Amino acid sequence: MAEKKKGGLKELSPITIYKSLPKINCKECGVDNCMAFATKIVNREVELDSCKPLLKPENAKSYAVLKELLKPAVKEVIVGVGDKAKKIGGKLVMYRHEFTYKNPTAIAIDVTDEMTEQEVVARVQKTENFTFEYIGNTLKLDMIAIRCTSEDADKFKAVVKKVSETTKLPMILCTLSPAIAEAGLMAAPKARPLLYAANSTNWKDMAELAMMYDCPLVASSPNDLTTLVSLAKTLMTYGVKDIVLDPGTFINEGLPDTINNFTMLRRAATKGGEELAGLPLLGVPMVAWVDKGETADDLVKWREAYLASMLIVRYADVLIMHGNDGWALLPTTVLRQNIYTDPRKPVAVAPGLKVYGTPDENSPVMFTTNFALTYYTVASDIESNKLNAYLIVVETEGSAIDSGVAGRKLTAERVADAIKASGIESKVKHRKIIIPGKASRISGEIEELSGWKVLVGPRDSSEIPKYLIEKWQP
Amino acid sequence: MIATSQNDNDKKKDNEGLKLSDDLLEALAKFQQIELEDFQMDVKDLEIIFEPGMAGQIMPKLKLPGAVAGGKPLSMLQIPFLPPIETYPNKIAEVTLGATRKDGGTRGKSLTIGGEVSPAFYTFERPMPHKPVITLDVFDMEVPLSKAVKMHVKDVVGDPAAWAKLAVDKFGADMVTMHLISVDPLLKDASPKDACKTIEKVLQAVDVPLVIGGCGDPVKDTAVFEEVCAQFPGERFLISSVTRDMDVEKCAKFIKKAGHAILSFTPMDLNLARELNRRLYDYVVKEDIVMDLTTAALGYGLDYAFTNMERARMGGLMGDTELAQPMSSGTTNAWAAREAWLKMGAEWEPRELRGPLWEVTTAITLLLAGVDLFMMMHPAAVKTLKDVTNYLSGAKKADPSKYANWVKVKA
Numbered sequence: 001m002a003e004k005k006k007g008g009l010k011e012l013s014p015i016t017i018y019k020s021l022p023k024i025n026c027k028e029c030g031v032d033n034c035m036a037f038a039t040k041i042v043n044r045e046v047e048l049d050s051c052k053p054l055l056k057p058e059n060a061k062s063y064a065v066l067k068e069l070l071k072p073a074v075k076e077v078i079v080g081v082g083d084k085a086k087k088i089g090g091k092l093v094m095y096r097h098e099f100t101y102k103n104p105t106a107i108a109i110d111v112t113d114e115m116t117e118q119e120v121v122a123r124v125q126k127t128e129n130f131t132f133e134y135i136g137n138t139l140k141l142d143m144i145a146i147r148c149t150s151e152d153a154d155k156f157k158a159v160v161k162k163v164s165e166t167t168k169l170p171m172i173l174c175t176l177s178p179a180i181a182e183a184g185l186m187a188a189p190k191a192r193p194l195l196y197a198a199n200s201t202n203w204k205d206m207a208e209l210a211m212m213y214d215c216p217l218v219a220s221s222p223n224d225l226t227t228l229v230s231l232a233k234t235l236m237t238y239g240v241k242d243i244v245l246d247p248g249t250f251i252n253e254g255l256p257d258t259i260n261n262f263t264m265l266r267r268a269a270t271k272g273g274e275e276l277a278g279l280p281l282l283g284v285p286m287v288a289w290v291d292k293g294e295t296a297d298d299l300v301k302w303r304e305a306y307l308a309s310m311l312i313v314r315y316a317d318v319l320i321m322h323g324n325d326g327w328a329l330l331p332t333t334v335l336r337q338n339i340y341t342d343p344r345k346p347v348a349v350a351p352g353l354k355v356y357g358t359p360d361e362n363s364p365v366m367f368t369t370n371f372a373l374t375y376y377t378v379a380s381d382i383e384s385n386k387l388n389a390y391l392i393v394v395e396t397e398g399s400a401i402d403s404g405v406a407g408r409k410l411t412a413e414r415v416a417d418a419i420k421a422s423g424i425e426s427k428v429k430h431r432k433i434i435i436p437g438k439a440s441r442i443s444g445e446i447e448e449l450s451g452w453k454v455l456v457g458p459r460d461s462s463e464i465p466k467y468l469i470e471k472w473q474p
Numbered sequence: 475m476i477a478t479s480q481n482d483n484d485k486k487k488d489n490e491g492l493k494l495s496d497d498l499l500e501a502l503a504k505f506q507q508i509e510l511e512d513f514q515m516d517v518k519d520l521e522i523i524f525e526p527g528m529a530g531q532i533m534p535k536l537k538l539p540g541a542v543a544g545g546k547p548l549s550m551l552q553i554p555f556l557p558p559i560e561t562y563p564n565k566i567a568e569v570t571l572g573a574t575r576k577d578g579g580t581r582g583k584s585l586t587i588g589g590e591v592s593p594a595f596y597t598f599e600r601p602m603p604h605k606p607v608i609t610l611d612v613f614d615m616e617v618p619l620s621k622a623v624k625m626h627v628k629d630v631v632g633d634p635a636a637w638a639k640l641a642v643d644k645f646g647a648d649m650v651t652m653h654l655i656s657v658d659p660l661l662k663d664a665s666p667k668d669a670c671k672t673i674e675k676v677l678q679a680v681d682v683p684l685v686i687g688g689c690g691d692p693v694k695d696t697a698v699f700e701e702v703c704a705q706f707p708g709e710r711f712l713i714s715s716v717t718r719d720m721d722v723e724k725c726a727k728f729i730k731k732a733g734h735a736i737l738s739f740t741p742m743d744l745n746l747a748r749e750l751n752r753r754l755y756d757y758v759v760k761e762d763i764v765m766d767l768t769t770a771a772l773g774y775g776l777d778y779a780f781t782n783m784e785r786a787r788m789g790g791l792m793g794d795t796e797l798a799q800p801m802s803s804g805t806t807n808a809w810a811a812r813e814a815w816l817k818m819g820a821e822w823e824p825r826e827l828r829g830p831l832w833e834v835t836t837a838i839t840l841l842l843a844g845v846d847l848f849m850m851m852h853p854a855a856v857k858t859l860k861d862v863t864n865y866l867s868g869a870k871k872a873d874p875s876k877y878a879n880w881v882k883v884k885a
Binding site for chain 2: 095096097112114134147148149151174175176196200203222223224225226228229230231233234237238239248249250252253254255256257258259260263264267268271272276277284286287289290291292298302305306309310313314322326327328330331332334335338339341343371373374377397398399400402403405406407408409440441444459460462
């Protein structure tokens with residue numbers, strides 16, 4: 001593939017960056033010297049702005065040079081203000097294996113100006129309170145999309161006011177009418193919402209509003225990329241600073257166009273270096289609710305959820321959704337977390353003996369694999385139940401229990417070696433090891449090779465506390 | 475669109491909670507399948523339309539038409555957007571599974587996967603030569619199943635032929651995977667001959683192509699596969715799987731002799747995948763190999779599986795010939811994620827929906843990475859993936875006017 005890159009990731013060397021740094025090794029950034037800082041910059045491990053001397057007026061020129069060098073293929077746009085403000089876009093690459101994706105897809109949940117005040121507040125609070133603890137991360141939702149369904153500027157203004165009083169989450173104001181949009185903006189003039197949307201007919205008025213209220217603006221041209229980039233160019237030339245692209249989202253028979261449009265835009269931006277395609281992309285899974293008819297709500301939520309997941313995989317930077325059920329949002333938000341992790345980071349943890357609580361010589365001994373997710377899951381089940389126990393983490397080259405047994409990464413030899421190497425024999429009096437239920441196939445071999453008595457534990461670590469109460473005897 | 479009848483609504487009210495997924499399944503089943511014309515377009519035609527190497531000049535810098543006043547345009551500027559089409563030096567191998575009587579087997583039809591000349595569903599570039607295929611899991615003995623899955627198959631557990639029939643007739647499986655778990659020396663240690671009897675029953679019950687799955691013991695699987703190959707030559711099974719710690723030469727030879735295809739399985743490591751494929755190339759042709767790079771569940775390493783597969787596919791297209799094989803995914807592994815089946819707080823229920831959606835999300839993510847063959851479990855997940863692949867492979871266009879008004883939808 002022809003890989004032409006503007007300010008390309010791979011072409012940048014630390015030396016290029018170093019040349020424009022202050023070169024005074026002040027350590028203010030927390031790194032030993034400017035060269036080391038330059039390396040971190042190239043690896044995108046620190047932000048340029050953490051070099052404080054660079055922000056001084058006399059270094060403005062160098063700063064500008066570096067900013068241009070480090071410009072991402074997709075522009076970064078900030079929605080909202082304060083702590084909850086959300087950065088979207090800022091992508092450096094097309095494919096996940098090229099470099100860690102930046103700025104996880106922001107998910108907005110909608111309210112409308114025809115919902116009762118109570119309903120609006122309840123939906124906003126539910127969005128704000130959505131949290132799921134997942135391997136040391138808290139999964140959250142990011143924004144509130146406010147749709148004008150009434151075509152009444154006063155109603156829209158009132159609901160924008162209500163939402164901005166209820167939450168600090170960034171807002172997306174959704175109406176194609178500039179007059180209604182203006183009423184909404186007046187209710188939250190400093191909130192920097194994302195304005196949806198400018199199209200080929202209303203663009204001039206929307207551009208004026210975006211500039212007056214200093215807010216990012218969505219350029220919308222469903223399934224017509226020529227008009228979309230023309231619109232983006234027009235808005236940019238007009239003076240709108242931050243633009244987000246809406247190439248249209250379509251379900252069912254429209255899926256190929258949806259996926260193609262997002263893919264083409266992202267490829268044009270990352271591989272072709274095209275500025276007009278290099279803008280954050282808005283996806284609207286809530287189109288699943290259009291023409292819903294008699295379709296069961298659960299089925300619409302189901303479709304909306306998998307459409308959201310497809311768009312997370314295929315380059316959406318912000319999503320607007322209507323369904324807010326946990327069962328539907330959990331797979332979507334976990335997928336988002338997965339896709340936005342560092343592809344270089346090993347998924348394994350260090351093998352060895354882990355000690356929980358204050359175990360004694362009669363405490364239970366268990367083992368698990370060094371696959372990070374297996375380990376964290378087991379560890380959290382032990383910790384959250386305040387158990388006193390030993391856990392031996394066996395080197396499985398990052399395999400989980402079942403795939404480890406199937407792929408011979410988790411073998412009786414490795415378990416026996418790990419028991420020996422852990423030094424557990426001097427810590428407990430008994431010689432009993434509880435093994436994961438999914439490793440029951442190798443229980444006999446483990447007994448044979450280690451000399452320890454094997455107790456086959458539960459298949460899922462959530463049942464460890466119950467198992468210990470019912471079965472554990474040193 | 476689905477019309478849920480009044481009757482169904484009433485039923486739903488009667489069966490709150492646990493029956494939800496039945497309703498979903500019914501609703502999904504009622505989905506009016508839109509007949510899709512086969513999207514046949516010669517790749518060569520496309521290449522004539524889109525000259526290769528356009529990426530660098532996607533949007534020519536044209537003189538901007540339209541009046542500009544004080545730097546501000548008065549009318550919309552016009553910029554063309556040309557699809558960023560690429561060409562790739564290599565093509566993914568095509569593998570045909572299942573043989574009809576004409577080809578020496580007994581199957582009603584055969585299926586072909588692979589053959590891609592572009593990344594997955596880059597249909598702006600080139601059409602997908604074949605739709606991805608779904609094979610449903612059938613086990614030859616009782617295995618731990620999550621409740622959400624069990625409720626759909628409870629009547630057929632222990633009867634592989636009935637289970638296979640259910641998978642094909644009711645759940646719409648393109649293929650069936652016959653997992654011969656009972657041959658495991660640590661379980662029932664059933665003999666290769668017993669395994670063949672099970673296969674014979676399944677062959678009688680359904681006429682779709684079969685995947686033959688072993689128990690995971692390299693020695694026993696070799697013995698079982700050898701017997702299966704001797705008993706059923708010409709059926710063009712997919713033998714699942716040949717791994718690095720088996721006698722690769724021996725397996726490849728008897729599978730080749732019987733005319734079956736090989737699933738080459740490696741644990742999430744492209745170097746190992748290349749190595750195993752390389753060893754297999756000494757005995758079989760590329761058209762005999764599907765590769766399984768290992769599927770981890772959503773939330774439990776799916777990111778790693780996704781990137782591995784996406785890299786393998788890009789590599790294969792770019793000329794890394796040892797990775798230019800169609801890919802299979804054990805998507806059923808999605809159920810290894812506790813969030814797929816565990817009873818959680820009320821805000822995450824019902825798990826009867828969360829679970830199959832977990833499998834759908836895992837499947838769709840990998841669909842977009844390039845998987846050609848999905849080994850799946852839950853009927854609602856199968857139905858959804860089938861719909862999505864049909865839509866994605868279809869030639870229908872989006873109708874923007876239909877969705878233009880989403881802002882005003884009174885949901």
